[in-house]
Each structure stands twice: as C-alpha cells, then as structure tokens.
Amino acid sequence: MRLGVVVFPGSNCDRDCVHVLRHVLGRDVVELWHGDPAIEGVDAVVLPGGFAYGDYLRAGAVAATSPIMPAVRAFAASGGPVLGICNGFQVLLEAGMLPGAMLRNHVLKFQCKPVHIRVESTRTPFTHGLREGQVLRMPIAHGEGNYFAPDPLLATIQESEQVAFRYCDAHGRVVSEANPNGSLNNIAGVCSPQGNVLGLMPHPERASEEVLGSTDGRMLFESLVAWLESRRAVVVG
Amino acid sequence: MRVTILAPEVVGLTPGEYEDICRRLGRDPSPLELHLFGVMWSEHCGYKHSKLALRALPSDGPHLLAGPGENAGVMDIGSGWAVAFKMESHNHPSAIDPYNGAATGVGGIIRDVLSMGARPIALLDSLRFGGFDDPKVRRLASSVVAGIAGYGNCIGVPTVGGEILVEARYRGNPLVNVACLGLVRAEQLARACAAGPGNLVMYAGARTGRDGIGGAAFASEELDERSEREDRSSVQIGDPFTGKLLIEATLEALATGGVVALQDMGAAGLTCATSEMAARGGVGMAITLDLVPLRESGMRADEILRSESQERMLLIVRPHEAERIAAVYRRWGLNAAVIGTITAEPELRITHQGTTVAALPPAVLAEAPAYQPAASEPLRLWDQWTLNALPDEADPAQALLALLASPDIASKRPVYEQYDHSVQVRTVMPPGAADAAVLRVHELAPKGLALTVDGSGRLCALDPRRGARLAVAECAANLACVGAAPLGLTDCLNFGNPDDPEVFWTFRQAVAGIADACRAMGIPVVGGNVSFYNESAGGPVPPTPIIAMVGLVDDVSRAPTMAFRADANIVILVGDPAADLAASSYLEVVHGLTRGRPRDVDFDAHQRVLSLIRESIRRGILRSAHDCSEGGVAVAVAECAIAGGVGAAVVLPGGSRRDTALFGEAPSRVMVSLAEDSAAQFFAMAAEWDVPLTVLGRTGGDRLEISVADGPDRRPILNLMLAELAAAYQSLSEVFA
Structure with missing residues (x-):
C-alpha cells in the first residue's frame, strides 16, 4: 500500500501529512509534485493544507488548474480515495470534484483553534471505520472555510448523504455557537456522490498524536488504511 | 580636485563620518559609494551607537555554536541537532504601514534563521501600542496583527507565543518585535562567510524592485508627522508565498553541499549582503548589476543596490555546483542568477552598464564607526514614593x-x-495555555523546546537596570513553569534617540541589567537587535528591552x-x-x-x-x-x-x-x-x-x-x-x- 501526498508550491501541511502517514501510521508515502501530469502506483491521494500558489486569488483556484489535477481527477473517477484537508478541500471545490464553494469566514478573520465535528456519514473510505454521530476534536486553521452551496444543490448534497462532518459542540449538538466560520448548516466536510472523494476544513493530521492533545484525526487515516486493506483482500481473495 | 556632488546629510551621514570615509578610502567616495555608506553606516545596519555598549553582554556558553555577529545565534540541543534563534524590530515600517511593516518583519526574521541553514519552526512576537481607547491605535494594532497572521500563516511557520502591552507613549511609535526559532542538524549549519576565490555569487529568490529603498536609513530616523505620507516607499511589501518557496528551495540547495555561504538580502539589500559576507571572509567580490533579476526596467545602480525587496537570498556557491543549485530554485519557480565571483583581493567591485560604479574594501563599508555617546542619569526616575498616601x-x-x-x-x-x-505538528503548548510555548521535537522525542518573550517598558522607565534584570528573570521563570532549562536568549532593545544623553544612559543601564541577569543565571545572549530613534511627536518610547528566551524540556508530555x-x-x-x-x-x-x-x-x-x-x-x-x-x-x-x-x-x-x-x-x-x-x-x-x-x-x-x-x-x-x-x-x- 502506498499513499501519495500532493505538494503544491505553497502547501504547508504536506510535511505534516507525510509525517503522520509515514511515522505515526508506518505507511509507505510518496510526495506527488504538482508539476507532474501523472500519478502512478499510489492507492490514495491526500491534498494537504496550506496556501497553494499563495492563494492570492480565491483559495485553491490556481491549484485546481495545476498539471497534476487531471491525474487526480482520473484517479478519483476510477474510484481511488482522495482526501482534501483545508486548502486541499478548497482545491477540490475549485476543481469541481466536490460540490459547493468557500466564502471568507463570517468573522472575516483567520481562525486557528480546536473544534468538535460530528461524523455525519460513514460511506467514505476515511470515515467507514467511524460511527455516525461520533464526535471528533481537531484544530481548524483557515480564513476561507465558510462552506456555501445554493439551495437546490444543498438539498441534493444533504439528501444524498454527501455531508460527511458538521461542526458541533463537545456533546455532539450541531448548534450555531459551535460553528467557527459561518458554514451553511454547520457543514465541515463533504464527499463526492460516490463517497471516495472527501474534503474537510479541520486538520486530522494535527490531531494524530497523544502529545499534541488529540488522536481523533488519526482515525480518519486508520479508516483509510483499513478500507484499502479490506479492498485488497477482496481483490486477492 | 575634490568634488562633492552629494552632501553627506542627504544619505543620513554626518560631516565627520564623511571625513572618516575619505580617510579610510584615501579618496572621496563616488556619489554611488556614498549612498552605500548611507545605508551601511546607518544605525540600523551599523550599530554605531550601540556596539561598544553591547560588549558588556555575555555571549558564551556550553551549548553555543554561533553567537552575535551571525544572522542568528545557534545552540546545540543534543543528538546532533541545534536551534537557531533571533529577534528583530520592525517598528518604523509598522508605524507607517502596519500590515506590510509587520508582515515583512516576520519575513525578515524567518530569512535570518534560514540563513543559518535552519528550518524555521516557530515565531513569537512582542508588540507595544498606545491605548486601545484611541480608534487610530486600534486600527493600527488590528493591522499589525493581520500582517503577522497574513505572512506567518501563509508561509507555514506557527506563531506560538508573544505579548502585547499598551502605554500612551507608544502611540506615535508602536513596537513590533518578532523572534524566530529554527531547527538544523549541527553539521549542516550554514554561515555567512564568503570564501574561495573563483566561487560564484548567486542571487536567488524574488526580483529586485523599487520598494524599501533606503529602508535601513529610514529606520534610523525619528518619525514625524510627514512620515506617514512621505516614507511609505521605504516600507517593503511582503510576499509570503515566495517566502515559503524560498525556504524550501534554500534548504534543498544547502543539501546539495555546493553552498559555501549565504545571507538574506534584508536591510540595505544587496549592499549589505555583499559587503558583510565579503568582509567576514576577508575576500573581495566582483558584482555585475546587469545580471540582477529586476522587476522593472530602468533601475539605477544605487536603486538596485539599496532596494529592500523581500524574499531574496545571496549565496556563494562552488562553480561546478552552480547550475544544479540554480535548477533547484527554478524548480520552485524562483529566480536564480550568477551575478559575480569571489576575488582574492579584498575589494568589492560593482559594475553596471560597463562602468565600475563602486570599488572599495568591503570591510570599510561593513564596519561602521563606533561611538561612545554621552550618557547622563535622568534627574528622577523613581522617587521616594510610599504607599502611605493611598x-x-x-x-x-x-x-x-x-x-x-x-x-x-x-x-x-x-x-x-x-x-x-x-x-x-510540533505545538504541545499553544499560546495562552502555559507561561511558555512548548514544541515537541520529534527528532529528539520526548525532548522539546520552550519559548517565551518578555519585557516591561513601565519597569524600565522607573529603573532600567532592574527592569531588564526582571525581564530576563521572568523569561527564565516562564520556562521553568513548563519544566524547561534556559539555553540562551536573544534581545531587541527599543529606545529613543541615542544622542539624547538620558536615553543613552537608560540604554546602557538596560544592557547592564541584561548582563547581570545572564551572568547570574549562566544564560548566554546569542544574538540581538538594537532599535534606536523610536520617537514621535509625543517624545521617546519608554526604554523597552525585550527578551526572547529558548529552553530545553526533557519530556514535553510532563509540561x-x-x-x-x-x-x-x-x-x-x-x-x-x-x-x-x-x-x-x-x-x-x-x-x-x-x-x-x-x-x-x-x-x-x-x-x-x-x-x-x-x-x-x-x-x-x-x-x-x-x-x-x-x-x-x-x-x-x-x-x-x-x-x-x-x-x-x-x-x-x-x-x-x-x-x-x-x-x-x-x-x-x-x-x-x-x-x-x-x-x-x-x-x-x-x-x-x-x-x-x-x-x-x-x-x-x-x-x-x-x-x-x-x-x-x-x-x-x-x-x-x-x-x-x-x-x-x-x-x-x-x-x-
């Protein structure tokens, strides 16, 4: 099993993702350079957080058109698991691989703090090992994380179980006080109709080690690994 | 025949300094050379009024790998790892353009740490503003914070701690001091000492433009009412995205082993980087300005030399590695150009459009005169005040x-x-959780680093020596509260006009106080920065020595x-x-x-x-x-x-x-x-x-x-x-x- 982490110029959580996947989960990890038009030999792709290409335009807008993205799109179309974290989520939205868009945080400021999110769907490779309604604690760090989707689209997303996470309080209640950025219906993460592409604003890689205060984020990566292993077992069997 | 086209005052030098330059050169400087002296002999670059007094600070210790005089101090933290640490002020730019002033303060200190070959892993900032009841101060403070956030967040270096204090006398002249900590393998420590005649001088990073020209000289004047209108072009504009690329590309370039020395182009830009690196190595450089990547056409030689455009580094590289190193920078989307060579004769020779525009010993530029300003004790600092009346x-x-x-x-x-x-993913103790920030160093687990910053203008205004002793003592106490033992400190000394004998007396007292505390606790001063001329229409700021201290934690999980x-x-x-x-x-x-x-x-x-x-x-x-x-x-x-x-x-x-x-x-x-x-x-x-x-x-x-x-x-x-x-x-x- 080999996991790929995309490195855009301006990604700044790529090393953190590599660290967690390689040293905490003990997996084989390769960095995927944004300028390479092909990705080969990986079983999952992570688009990390940061400010790809500086994000001087809308966050993720330039990265969505970078040379590697057609390959990421093809990988996803073939059912491969793709995880976009923070800026990676913004890139997936801008690339049209996930529905909706990001606005500036309603407080109009960058926000870095721990939040709680509730698992809304276990149909993605990254959440299938979790429980619906399970509450996870991990940090956010973004200025444009105010999720928006126009009305008919929002209804579709919700009806087709594409909402993967919602911001909630420590008890799992989805309340407006727990919404750090003004996201519509407290949406913190969404997935593709097939479920194999997931984007979320909080940083699971920053909550993957006891010493950093939470290991809840590691469950997403462990879930992915278990999903990939079970699929391989099916293929081999 | 002696022809002075430019009066020394125009570039911020005194007639006496002009005489000194003529004596040291054995001739009159050319107008362009005079411009170079103007920036290099500015207080900001030359430490003219402070360098003799700073000798009082103890700077050795068992962990010290590089001390004052380098781009950042470096301390051994064991198992082959070291940390680089430095703090600098960006007060004047922040007063004029708070967002960009603060942002480029962050960028500059990050590049100082990068110059040691270290990956920047943490930032701290110490801020002083006038009272928040004044809407203008609020706006300024919000913009400074936004500038720090805008740069630090994008470049991906966490801001893990800091302090904010408020006092009316900072109203016209806020203080923005930023510290950066970097991590480096001890054997990969880089230096800024040019060497090896025949080696090439490589320019890397962003292009040079007309921003920040003469910024160092501007930082060495008092602010007044016209500053906000007229000095805006002295403020640099930061580009954190390019800064981030510069970090990755420079660390990759250093890993090739082909880089002999490097320094960032910050204050006084290309002039400072060339003259300081050559002077440290006792060599010369032949630089062709036509090879410098420019942002706009028609820039004059003095503009290219004095520009403080951000996100630029100057490297000395071995000739056979030059193409490989340039390729690293280009892969990261940055400019890289060989602009000169190292020469055995210690002469900095700069040519532009086929003409030699400057040819002088780099040491003369890099070694500004040292003054012993008059100091006199103010009549009354503290008084025989007692509580009884209250x-x-x-x-x-x-x-x-x-x-x-x-x-x-x-x-x-x-x-x-x-x-x-x-x-x-290093922050164990985020801001506000404890008295000091704690970072785990997974390379050395379970060890970690603790960081804190402290200073009190109020205490120093009442007794500068005690105030400084108290600041150092409090930093050490903050570290102890997370279980850390101090490794070293870096300081930023913010004062008014040093030609005012009372200001200079308080400066010397504060330096003595830091020295007392360092000796008593065995903590070395590994580097620092002096910022004079922090004055506005409201007078000088309170004497404000800021101390940033780093310590080692044996086991971060116990903090x-x-x-x-x-x-x-x-x-x-x-x-x-x-x-x-x-x-x-x-x-x-x-x-x-x-x-x-x-x-x-x-x-x-x-x-x-x-x-x-x-x-x-x-x-x-x-x-x-x-x-x-x-x-x-x-x-x-x-x-x-x-x-x-x-x-x-x-x-x-x-x-x-x-x-x-x-x-x-x-x-x-x-x-x-x-x-x-x-x-x-x-x-x-x-x-x-x-x-x-x-x-x-x-x-x-x-x-x-x-x-x-x-x-x-x-x-x-x-x-x-x-x-x-x-x-x-x-x-x-x-x-x-």
Missing part, C-alpha cells in the same frame, strides 16, 4: 476585575486565534499548563511571599500611577525557586504552574482558575493592607497546584532547595474566594463567580473584533 483598596473585587480586563493582562485569545499556531486541573488540589505559592505595590500593575490600572522602584531580583533565591519547579515537574508532582507576576497573587490565581474552569478558595498571608496582599508584585514567585498525595514530597523538596512555600488553599467549585489571614481568623475579601472573572479577562475580544 487609602487601602475599598473594592477589591472591582480592582481584580479591572486588572483582568486591562489590556496588558487580559487574554490575548482574540489575537492568537488569528495566528496558525499548530502547523508543523504542566497554568490551568487548575481538578477540585481539591492544594494551591501553593512558591518563593518568598513578600511583595509590594511599587511600580505595580495595580497602581497603574487602578490608580493611574507609574510610581515607585520595582523590586529587584535576588538571583540566588530565584535560581532555587526555578530549580525546584523544574525538578518537581520532572517528577510529575505539579498539576499546574504559573509565574506570579503582573497583578500579583490575585491575578495569578484568577488566571489559573479561568484557564481550568475550576474555582478556588485561598487565604493570603496577612499584612497591614489588602491591596498589597492581593496585588503586590515581586519576582521569583510561582503559583502551583498539586494533588494532596504529592504534598509531602513537594514540601520535602522545597526544604531541600531551601525555598519557602505558602499553602494558600484549595481548588474547587465555580467561584474564586480570597480571604486574608488575620491572626488565627480570616477576613473574606472577595468572592466572584468564575464566569464574571472570565468575562473581564476577555475584554480584548472587542478591540480585535
């Missing part, structure tokens, strides 16, 4: 709430939530926070409980008085207290630890209670006055809490270290109850809900909304 506090609860809500003490959460403080953790823990004040209100926050906040002489540090007692705290943390005894400083015992216990959401009932040692018992200040006191079953062990350890302990009470409930011992009885003084305390403590939410 009635005892009638409403202690209101006084405590006022202190908690005062900008210096109030929670800085609305500020640090705007900073990414968890990127790079306590300041928060009370559980009910029924014992609350203890460690150290001599005696304190007084002279120079205190209470006097300032509640009575509007800045009076009295701050209490001095007894370093022997201080060291014993800190050793006890560190050792008891190592043994896992303490549930919480918090330095008891501004606002005294009452504020310290309130902060521990608010942080933990756990109340307390405490009885303070009796005295004649309630205000002194509650809010009196003294160094070397730490508020700790611990479980009942560790008490006996802690008492025994305290006896061993000969440290006095005062058991104050117990944690629990949702209220803070404070009484004062009165013989065998106790007199209740205040009783407040935690929610009330917390609401007061969040007063800055509105300022930084």
